[in-house]
Amino acid sequence: MYYEYRDNNLFWQNTDLVEMVAHIEKELERDYSYTGPFYLYHKDILMHRMSFFQSTGPAASSGIPEFFYSVKSQSNVHILKIIAENSHFGMDIVSGGELFRAKVAGISPERIVFAGVGKTFPEIRDALEYGIKSFHVESLEELEAISRIARSAGKKAGVALRINPDVSANTHAYISTGKEENKFGIPVYEFSSALEILRSSSSLELVGLQAHIGSQIQDVIPYKKTMEILISKAAQIPEDIKKPFEYLSIGGGFGIDYEHPLVNDPDAKEFPVRSLLGYLEGVQKEFPYRIILEPGRYISAYSGLLLTHATYNKQKKDYRITITDSGMSELIRPALYQAFHPILPLVRNGRTQIPHDIVGPICETGDFFLKKYPVYPIQPGDRLAITHSGAYSASMSSNYNSRPMVPEYLLENNSFRIIRKPQTLEEMIKSETSLL
Numbered sequence: 001m002y003y004e005y006r007d008n009n010l011f012w013q014n015t016d017l018v019e020m021v022a023h024i025e026k027e028l029e030r031d032y033s034y035t036g037p038f039y040l041y042h043k044d045i046l047m048h049r050m051s052f053f054q055s056t057g058p059a060a061s062s063g064i065p066e067f068f069y070s071v072k073s074q075s076n077v078h079i080l081k082i083i084a085e086n087s088h089f090g091m092d093i094v095s096g097g098e099l100f101r102a103k104v105a106g107i108s109p110e111r112i113v114f115a116g117v118g119k120t121f122p123e124i125r126d127a128l129e130y131g132i133k134s135f136h137v138e139s140l141e142e143l144e145a146i147s148r149i150a151r152s153a154g155k156k157a158g159v160a161l162r163i164n165p166d167v168s169a170n171t172h173a174y175i176s177t178g179k180e181e182n183k184f185g186i187p188v189y190e191f192s193s194a195l196e197i198l199r200s201s202s203s204l205e206l207v208g209l210q211a212h213i214g215s216q217i218q219d220v221i222p223y224k225k226t227m228e229i230l231i232s233k234a235a236q237i238p239e240d241i242k243k244p245f246e247y248l249s250i251g252g253g254f255g256i257d258y259e260h261p262l263v264n265d266p267d268a269k270e271f272p273v274r275s276l277l278g279y280l281e282g283v284q285k286e287f288p289y290r291i292i293l294e295p296g297r298y299i300s301a302y303s304g305l306l307l308t309h310a311t312y313n314k315q316k317k318d319y320r321i322t323i324t325d326s327g328m329s330e331l332i333r334p335a336l337y338q339a340f341h342p343i344l345p346l347v348r349n350g351r352t353q354i355p356h357d358i359v360g361p362i363c364e365t366g367d368f369f370l371k372k373y374p375v376y377p378i379q380p381g382d383r384l385a386i387t388h389s390g391a392y393s394a395s396m397s398s399n400y401n402s403r404p405m406v407p408e409y410l411l412e413n414n415s416f417r418i419i420r421k422p423q424t425l426e427e428m429i430k431s432e433t434s435l436l
């Protein structure tokens with residue numbers, strides 16, 4: 001999508017990666033004695049993904065952003081600062097840790113909504129204290145807990161009921177969130193009980209209804225079905241509860257194309273955002289609600305890559321295994337849900353692609369990136385870009401196999417800067433050694 005080879009060198013949104021990576025590696029070795037993998041983010045691509053929404057979406061009018069960035073997809077505070085600077089965007093958080101990051105990034109509280117099926121009491125207290133826009137409430141018990149905590153803090157909590165619409169998003173079972181059997185949301189048959197709790201609580205304000213149906217959605221139809229359910233539920237809310245009611249929030253991350261990384265690939269397909277926004281503008285004309293969206297990784301995924309190095313090759317009978325210096329500790333998605341990430345060598349050797357298993361060094365058979373996939377021939381020492389790593393890569397990384405967290409870099413204005421230092425071995429075990 002954003003990559004192309006020019007004279008066999010890989011370019012990423014007009015950035016010569018061979019040259020840029022050489023500069024970054026020099027800095028890492030000089031300043032940190034570090035020679036391993038790193039994440040690289042492209043600000044131009046992030047801005048491009050956001051600007052698409054600004055130019056297409058209905059104009060902001062009431063001060064609530066229309067689009068909520070999924071903090072869990074990429075949560076480095078330097079990236080969050082870029083998001084916070086864009087007034088069309090709010091942040092969709094799912095933990096107290098993400099609230100902390102959002103605060104550090106400087107986003108104002110009324111631009112934060114808090115989802116998540118198991119918000120703890122301290123998390124609720126901290127979010128109330130900060131004065132977030134609303135809690136996307138996932139159960140009757142959570143609604144009661146928020147009411148109690150708000151009452152004892154002498155505050156009013158803005159809440160939006162997250163309805164489980166029992167709609168299939170036609171996606172991988174692990175990333176479906178809106179089916180009845182999924183753990184998320186309040187079932188429609190409990191909606192009236194939720195309204196009763198709202199009626200009897202003076203510390204809750206119903207500001208909206210929400211539904212989130214999953215990730216990697218390619219089709220507008222599940223959104224339409226979900227929106228119809230939200231509209232019909234909103235119509236059932238009695239006027240005395242409905243006073244500050246402002247929005248319908250429709251989540252379900254827009255599908256991105258993990259298969260076709262190269263520019264102008266005729267087979268590349270994108271989620272039909274214009275078609276969805278067109279439908280939603282129609283809804284907005286007919287009903288008096290603001291509509292807000294949670295596009296998920298659609299904003300962040302393309303703007304990151306994981307730069308790794310080939311360490312060794314093993315020749316099997318009819319394919320090659322290439323072992324790299326990064327693994328499931330840096331990018332767990334292939335191991336977790338068989339996700340596919342294209343891998344492009346920074347320098348293309350020859351024109352014929354041959355089948356490779358590209359695997360990590362971690363002591364797990366599931367630690368692989370690609371299986372029997374055609375890739376340009378790779379030699380030990382080659383640099384490889386694991387594409388589409390702007391979402392659920394660094395934010396899902398771990399110290400498994402006692403591998404320190406790897407650095408992150410941001411490309412902006414044709415230059416680069418480090419936005420997370422490589423973790424040292426001492427830092428990795430400090431919370432243990434400090435107790436020795």
Ligand SMILES: Cc1ncc(COP(=O)(O)O)c(C=O)c1O
Nearest residue numbers: 070115212215216253254296297
């Ligand atoms: C509440 C909420 N927000 C955002 C997202 C992120 O969407 P995506 O997976 O498309 O990045 C999810 C995904 O499950 C979610 O449940």
